[in-house]
Amino acid sequence: MSLNWFRYASPATFYPLAGKMIPWFYGAAALLAVIGLYVGLVVAPTDFQQGDAYRIIFIHVPAAWLSMFLYVVMACWSALALGFNTRLSAMMAQAIAPTGAVMTFIALWTGAFWGRPTWGTYWAWDARMTSELILLFLYLGIIALRNAIDDPRRADRACGVLALTGVVNIPIIYFSVHWWNTLHQGSSVSLTKAPSMAAIMLTGMLIMSFAAWFYAIAASLARIRIIMVERERGAAWVGELEEVRNA
Amino acid sequence: MTTFFAMNGYGFYIWSAYGAAALVLAIELLTLRSRRRSVLLEARLTRPDDPTDPTGAAE
Numbered sequence: 232m233s234l235n236w237f238r239y240a241s242p243a244t245f246y247p248l249a250g251k252m253i254p255w256f257y258g259a260a261a262l263l264a265v266i267g268l269y270v271g272l273v274v275a276p277t278d279f280q281q282g283d284a285y286r287i288i289f290i291h292v293p294a295a296w297l298s299m300f301l302y303v304v305m306a307c308w309s310a311l312a313l314g315f316n317t318r319l320s321a322m323m324a325q326a327i328a329p330t331g332a333v334m335t336f337i338a339l340w341t342g343a344f345w346g347r348p349t350w351g352t353y354w355a356w357d358a359r360m361t362s363e364l365i366l367l368f369l370y371l372g373i374i375a376l377r378n379a380i381d382d383p384r385r386a387d388r389a390c391g392v393l394a395l396t397g398v399v400n401i402p403i404i405y406f407s408v409h410w411w412n413t414l415h416q417g418s419s420v421s422l423t424k425a426p427s428m429a430a431i432m433l434t435g436m437l438i439m440s441f442a443a444w445f446y447a448i449a450a451s452l453a454r455i456r457i458i459m460v461e462r463e464r465g466a467a468w469v470g471e472l473e474e475v476r477n478a
Numbered sequence: 479m480t481t482f483f484a485m486n487g488y489g490f491y492i493w494s495a496y497g498a499a500a501l502v503l504a505i506e507l508l509t510l511r512s513r514r515r516s517v518l519l520e521a522r523l524t525r526p527d528d529p530t531d532p533t534g535a536a537e
Contacts (some may be wrong), residue, residue: 236525271481272482277486282486282487282488283485283486283487283488283492284485284488284491284492286485286488286492286530287491287495288494290496290499294499301533311508329506331504333502333503334504336502337498337499337502338500340498340499341495341496341499342493344491344492344494344495344498345495347489347491348488352479376513380500395489423512446503450506450507450510453510454510456514457510457513457517458515460517460521461517461521462520464517464520464524465524465525469521469525470521470525474518474519475518475521475522475525476522476525478515478518478519478521478522
């Protein structure tokens with residue numbers, strides 16, 4: 232028996248599949264967020280150097296990770312859309328951008344409110360912070376570019392090119408703390424060495440990261456369903472949807 | 479409870495960070511909900527051969 236994966240590459244079949252997955256991802260995100268917030272705000276002890284200010288880490292790091300991951304995922308879908316002219320890939324890229332922008336904003340905002348008590352400033356033109364701000368502008372630029380072009384297929388191509396060009400910023404953000412010795416600290420968690428933070432703090436951060444991941448997946452899927460109905464309205468499969476008939 | 483919210487003097491920074499994050503996520507969710515409603519309504523109005531089409535927008 233062969234499972235035809237390409238079946239789900241059509242909006243008409245992906246739409247109901249996404250609809251079934253969304254509540255599970257929202258549910259998992261909410262559950263993990265409750266556990267993660269409990270671990271982060273109640274169970275984890277006060278840091279001996281930073282006091283309680285460090286607790287911002289439980290939203291700052293997951294949001295910052297996701298802001299970069301989501302950009303790479305969006306760029307991959309854009310590359311597929313440009314290379315193979317596939318509708319669903321372009322819609323995926325379109326659906327991810329706003330959630331990516333939200334995560335980038337959270338990373339910057341929480342970083343500012345962590346920087347003030349620990350570094351004495353909300354903002355500095357530090358390499359990590361500046362490149363993350365450019366990431367926010369890239370997301371907003373991609374969203375604005377799409378809104379400026381009426382033909383969705385032309386918008387797909389233009390946004391795809393811009394998204395791929397912007398990928399150059401991702402390694403700059405990631406390695407900025409190594410390349411330039413400015414204000415932002417290096418990473419406490421890496422693939423090559425043991426994490427330099429207490430186990431309970433790391434646990435809380437990882438739980439919150441999974442919560443953020445599941446939230447981002449749920450929100451992107453919810454958005455791609457909206458995009459599908461918007462872009463394919465007039466198509467028979469959209470007209471047959473129960474939620475369209477009852478709207 | 480008060481000591482929990484005070485966070486040993488860091489309450490302002492912690493709750494500004496957490497509060498803004500919660501607010502932004504809430505805005506994203508509400509935007510998704512309202513856009514879904516308007517897009518579904520728009521799709522109903524452009525349904526092919528919809529006899530109840532009040533706008534005549536169907537092609």
